Amino acid sequence: MIVPMQKIHVVARSCDRQAVLEALRELGVIHLVPVDPAQAVLDEDLSRQVQAAERALQVLQDVAPRGTAPALQPREVIQEVLEIERRAAEGRSRLAVLYHELEQLSDWGELRLQDLFELRKAGIAVEFFRLPRQLVGQIRAECVEVVNRLPGGQVIVAVARKHQAVQIPEEAVPVPWPTRDCPSIRAEAAQIEAQLKRDVERLHELAHGVPKIRRELFALQAKAEERLAVRGALTDENLFALQGWVPAEVAPSLAEQLAARGLPAAVEMREPLPDEQPPTLIRPPKWAQPIEGLFRILGTVPGYREFDVSVPFLIALPIFTAMLISDGGYGALILLGCLIFYRGLTQSIGERFTQLMMLIGGACLVWGVLTASFFGFTPYPPLVSVDLSERSRSFLMRLSFAIGTIHLSTAQAWQAVRLYPDLRFLSKVGWALFICGMYGVVNMFVLKDPFHWQTPWPYLLLLGATLAIVFAHPDRNLLNMLGLGFASFPLAMLSAFSDVISYVRLMAVGLASSVLGASFNAMALAAGSWPVTALLMILAHGLNMALALVAMFAHGVRLNMLEFSNNLGMMWNGYAYRPFQRKTLEESSA
Numbered sequence: 001m002i003v004p005m006q007k008i009h010v011v012a013r014s015c016d017r018q019a020v021l022e023a024l025r026e027l028g029v030i031h032l033v034p035v036d037p038a039q040a041v042l043d044e045d046l047s048r049q050v051q052a053a054e055r056a057l058q059v060l061q062d063v064a065p066r067g068t069a070p071a072l073q074p075r076e077v078i079q080e081v082l083e084i085e086r087r088a089a090e091g092r093s094r095l096a097v098l099y100h101e102l103e104q105l106s107d108w109g110e111l112r113l114q115d116l117f118e119l120r121k122a123g124i125a126v127e128f129f130r131l132p133r134q135l136v137g138q139i140r141a142e143c144v145e146v147v148n149r150l151p152g153g154q155v156i157v158a159v160a161r162k163h164q165a166v167q168i169p170e171e172a173v174p175v176p177w178p179t180r181d182c183p184s185i186r187a188e189a190a191q192i193e194a195q196l197k198r199d200v201e202r203l204h205e206l207a208h209g210v211p212k213i214r215r216e217l218f219a220l221q222a223k224a225e226e227r228l229a230v231r232g233a234l235t236d237e238n239l240f241a242l243q244g245w246v247p248a249e250v251a252p253s254l255a256e257q258l259a260a261r262g263l264p265a266a267v268e269m270r271e272p273l274p275d276e277q278p279p280t281l282i283r284p285p286k287w288a289q290p291i292e293g294l295f296r297i298l299g300t301v302p303g304y305r306e307f308d309v310s311v312p313f314l315i316a317l318p319i320f321t322a323m324l325i326s327d328g329g330y331g332a333l334i335l336l337g338c339l340i341f342y343r344g345l346t347q348s349i350g351e352r353f354t355q356l357m358m359l360i361g362g363a364c365l366v367w368g369v370l371t372a373s374f375f376g377f378t379p380y381p382p383l384v385s386v387d388l389s390e391r392s393r394s395f396l397m398r399l400s401f402a403i404g405t406i407h408l409s410t411a412q413a414w415q416a417v418r419l420y421p422d423l424r425f426l427s428k429v430g431w432a433l434f435i436c437g438m439y440g441v442v443n444m445f446v447l448k449d450p451f452h453w454q455t456p457w458p459y460l461l462l463l464g465a466t467l468a469i470v471f472a473h474p475d476r477n478l479l480n481m482l483g484l485g486f487a488s489f490p491l492a493m494l495s496a497f498s499d500v501i502s503y504v505r506l507m508a509v510g511l512a513s514s515v516l517g518a519s520f521n522a523m524a525l526a527a528g529s530w531p532v533t534a535l536l537m538i539l540a541h542g543l544n545m546a547l548a549l550v551a552m553f554a555h556g557v558r559l560n561m562l563e564f565s566n567n568l569g570m571m572w573n574g575y576a577y578r579p580f581q582r583k584t585l586e587e588s589s590a
Contacts (some may be wrong), residue, residue, distance in 0.1 A: 007271070021230070027257060032580045036232070041228075047224070048084075059082075065204065073131070074215065080206060094157050108147060127160075128177070129175060130173045132155075286306060289352060314359070315358070320560075330375075334357060334361030364377065376521040387515070400505075413429070415567075435464070499563045502559070
């Protein structure tokens with residue numbers, strides 16, 4: 001559920017400001033909101049220090065400590081890491097320019113400009129010409145040398161003279177000296193590459209300082225948080241006042257807890273006003289908490305007055321992913337991999353997301369048992385066939401459309417429950433019925449199923465459309481109410497059709513994954529040699545499994561975040577509840 005919030009104002013004596021802030025930090029329940037947002041800004045220097053420490057940690061996060069740990073202070077480590085990053089970016093950019101210059105100068109071969117300058121000092125004039133290869137013999141000079149052969153029978157020749165005049169065919173085109181030569185460019189590129197290599201080794205040494213940087217960042221963040229709290233409050237020589245949001249369940253006891261610490265303070269609490277947007281604190285059921293890992297990765301937060309979609313997301317995503325992957329072997333690998341490497345995975349992708357992947361692996365394994373599909377092999381007759389036969393494709397499409405209909409109509413019905421007793425709830429009931437009727441329309445268009453008055457679909461569409469139109473905008477003016485309802489209905493009707501039909505991706509991607517697995521097996525077994533066959537199977541199924549996991553985000557997450565959420569009216573315009581509190585270094589790194 002989304003935890004109810006209350007707006008809180010705390011007023012204390014200015015002399016107690018630091019003590020009040022420390023008490024609130026220990027209580028750790030108030031999400032501070034600046035009274036004057038224009039004043040609640042960090043010093044540029046402190047903000048820059050926090051950003052530098054965060055960036056240094058990002059640079060070093062995948063760098064393994066190696067070599068001798070440097071005896072540097074945390075800020076010195078941060079500064080050197082950022083300098084290396086800047087130098088590396090400039091070096092890679094310069095290398096790209098140099099390689100482009102090498103391509104432009106490929107016609108000059110290994111010519112060195114220094115040699116030409118030495119010849120000029122010795123009184124020998126050197127000129128270059130481009131001309132057809134067969135005319136080279138017509139050049140009369142003390143020295144003629146072909147520098148390079150060009151496409152189309154052309155060549156570049158160097159003509160040198162010291163005393164006598166030269167004779168050049170009219171077809172020869174003078175070529176100016178290049179501004180640089182290939183050997184000098186390669187030498188500069190080699191220097192840059194050597195520096196990049198030294199910088200990489202230095203980063204491995206600096207990686208020993210990651211714990212120092214984390215402690216420094218933790219201290220800087222705590223300092224920044226307290227400074228924002230002070231600057232976001234109102235203060236004068238007598239009083240100090242701040243405001244924020246607290247969970248309604250703890251709000252009544254806050255004044256008592258401050259008083260128990262010997263801090264006289266006035267505390268006022270009230271319900272959020274309609275135009276206010278409190279922070280969102282979600283407490284899903286314990287069994288649905290793994291879905292928090294997905295929300296954390298996506299960075300999505302529902303608005304305070306929206307829905308906690310943890311439960312429907314957790315139910316739907318494993319089902320969708322199982323159908324998209326359509327292989328019990330892949331599911332078993334995901335499940336076993338998460339179990340075996342649980343500790344390491346929780347540190348890299350978080351405990352909740354690791355648990356979510358375990359649930360997804362289990363769902364894939366169950367679907368794989370039903371479809372008798374394990375690494376592209378079918379060891380026994382399946383209960384649900386996933387193949388290219390017409391019967392299999394028709395069944396999977398019907399199943400996909402049925403899942404979509406249930407998913408979307410549930411979203412509309414949930415809105416209806418939220419809106420009751422507002423008459424608009426009947427409009428949402430109508431849309432739920434209309435989507436159920438749209439299931440018949442989709443099957444008629446895609447699978448040529450019957451659609452007539454002996455089927456329930458026309459009645460569901462008619463009743464649903466009537467409720468959706470009439471009660472979309474309840475008003476005492478009947479004409480106004482019907483006009484607005486009819487105006488908004490056509491686009492919403494088309495959206496309902498496209499939303500239901502979009503669930504066909506469950507069938508299409510799952511079928512593609514299953515067929516690819518079987519095809520890879522056939523190709524590998526045709527190799528004839530068992531070592532080659534084993535290698536091909538590992539590579540091919542590794543690729544197919546990677547594509548299937550991409551499909552989980554591209555399709556499974558999409559059906560929840562877009563189709564389901566749109567039908568639920570979700571805007572995802574919330575911001576997370578972050579209480580002002582004393583944190584440990586481990587909590588700060590989580």
